[in-house]
Amino acid sequence: MNDNTNTLSSGTVATLVVDTEPYLSCDDCFERLDQFVDARVADPSHTDLEMTTHLAGCGVCAEEASALEELVRIHAAHGS
Amino acid sequence: MVAVLRRLPAFEGRSRFTTWAYKFAILQAGVAVRGQAWRNREVPLPDTLTFVDPSPSPAATSEAAHLARAVQNAIATQLTPYQRRVVLALLVEEVPIDVLAERLGSSRNALYKALHDARQRLRHALVDDGHLAAGSERSST
Numbered sequence: 713m714n715d716n717t718n719t720l721s722s723g724t725v726a727t728l729v730v731d732t733e734p735y736l737s738c739d740d741c742f743e744r745l746d747q748f749v750d751a752r753v754a755d756p757s758h759t760d761l762e763m764t765t766h767l768a769g770c771g772v773c774a775e776e777a778s779a780l781e782e783l784v785r786i787h788a789a790h791g792s
Numbered sequence: 793m794v795a796v797l798r799r800l801p802a803f804e805g806r807s808r809f810t811t812w813a814y815k816f817a818i819l820q821a822g823v824a825v826r827g828q829a830w831r832n833r834e835v836p837l838p839d840t841l842t843f844v845d846p847s848p849s850p851a852a853t854s855e856a857a858h859l860a861r862a863v864q865n866a867i868a869t870q871l872t873p874y875q876r877r878v879v880l881a882l883l884v885e886e887v888p889i890d891v892l893a894e895r896l897g898s899s900r901n902a903l904y905k906a907l908h909d910a911r912q913r914l915r916h917a918l919v920d921d922g923h924l925a926a927g928s929e930r931s932s933t
Contacts, residue, residue, distance in 0.1 A: 722856040746807035
């Protein structure tokens with residue numbers, strides 16, 4: 713048994729108990745990511761409960777979504 | 793580029809082609825950067841934790857401490873050993889999910905499913921004990 717202990721901050725508590733229903737897998741999130749980002753760039757009020765829920769619960773997918781959205785916005789700003 | 797060309801038949805036109813192509817580039821870049829960052833690091837896999845609350849006020853400390861202790865207890869009692877190690881590695885040690893998948897010989901999907909199931913167990917336990925209101929803690933992005 714591992715004897716290591718780790719601190720649990722109140723911020724981490726929030727990530728531990730965040731509701732990730734409805735469930736969406738990382739693969740399905742990636743599959744839908746381009747459509748989701750294009751929709752958000754075109755309309756900032758665009759919502760997709762499954763996508764936003766997954767991104768709230770998966771740090772790496774959220775990083776990738778953020779990077780893609782930034783790249784798409786830069787691309788759009790340069791008129792390409 | 794090769795990765796995008798290989799997947800070209802899968803493009804269905806539901807997004808801009810550039811957005812679809814960028815997606816694969818970001819994935820590959822992210823995997824490479826995270827892999828490099830963790831290449832020579834041991835991936836911690838703790839199975840216990842303690843709570844430290846930095847809140848300044850006694851009331852905030854008390855409320856936050858109650859919830860954190862309840863979460864700590866739920867982690868220790870409600871999760872399988874595997875779920876506990878995944879939860880602590882991903883959310884407390886902040887190991888990237890693809891790095892952890894590679895180290896455990898698992899997949900991103902499998903780890904996220906384990907994390908999802910663990911969160912549901914924690915939430916049910918906390919709702920049952922009255923520490924969490926049903927339907928709370930949905931983060932909006």
